[in-house]
Amino acid sequence: QFQRLTMPSASSDELYEMSATFNSMMDLLESNYDKQKQFVSNASHELRTPLTIIESYASLLKRRGMDRPELFAESVEAIHSEAVRMKEMTEQLLMLARHEEQWNLTVEPVDLLEQAQQLAREFDTAYHRRIEIRVDPQLEQQPDLLSVQTDAGKLRQMMFILLDNARKYSVDDITIELSLDHTPRQQGTSGKRQHTAAVTSNRCIKIIDYGIGIPTAELDKVFDRFYRVDEARVRQDTGGSGLGLTLARRIAEALGASIRLESVAGQGTSAILTLPEAPTSMPSFSANSN
């Protein structure tokens, strides 16, 4: 049990400052403790749901499996998919619990198009879901712009979460789009005549679906741990943990990237992943000298 201690405020400046610091430390500890308690309670609740389903199908099989073989396929299917969900949730929980400093990032050149193509092949094999890849013409002409310095595994995991959401929250026969874009940005001193300027590039990965969309009021909340829009409906339809976007955003922060969502309820969602700027070999900018 957490016991709250307070120090009386004193009149002397030093003592007053010390007591204020101590009290705010206690506030911080208390709020962390509450958050941890909440986290453990949410996690247990989320894990208990698939476990209950597994338990009830297993006991059904035990009681009736012998004389009702038609129950077999349904039960095994349910047990398998709930076990997969639990495994995914446990992995995501473990990653969130281990703070990103301990993630041991391995930074290396990663080809964005290769990553996208590999994920598209996986979605095709695993879910028969088509991912259409589009590449900005400028990126196509300058393949080095398609290469980013990042952790390949973490980037892949983040892209997987966003693609998997696009798959889960849209119907099966509609293609998911993945576009690779970039926005060149000039950086240099203004005013004086400039012959060269640093050119940097923001690389964007946009994942677009034409699915159920997210109401505007929920757009920020979906990044909260365990938050799911319309809990009852999404759980039944998709399984899912409410942890995917939380983890994706944490990974983005660790990689210096950012994720935002644009969505229209009933029409679809775009997840925009912006990777850190990198100097490019774009032709240098020359100001008009006249």
Ligand code: ADP
């Ligand atoms: P999960 O998908 O496992 O529930 P996430 O954290 O990835 O968890 O997403 C949180 C919630 O945000 C989802 O439950 C869903 O309600 C909503 N959501 C996320 N991505 C999309 C999307 N592309 N289209 C519609 N809703 C989405």
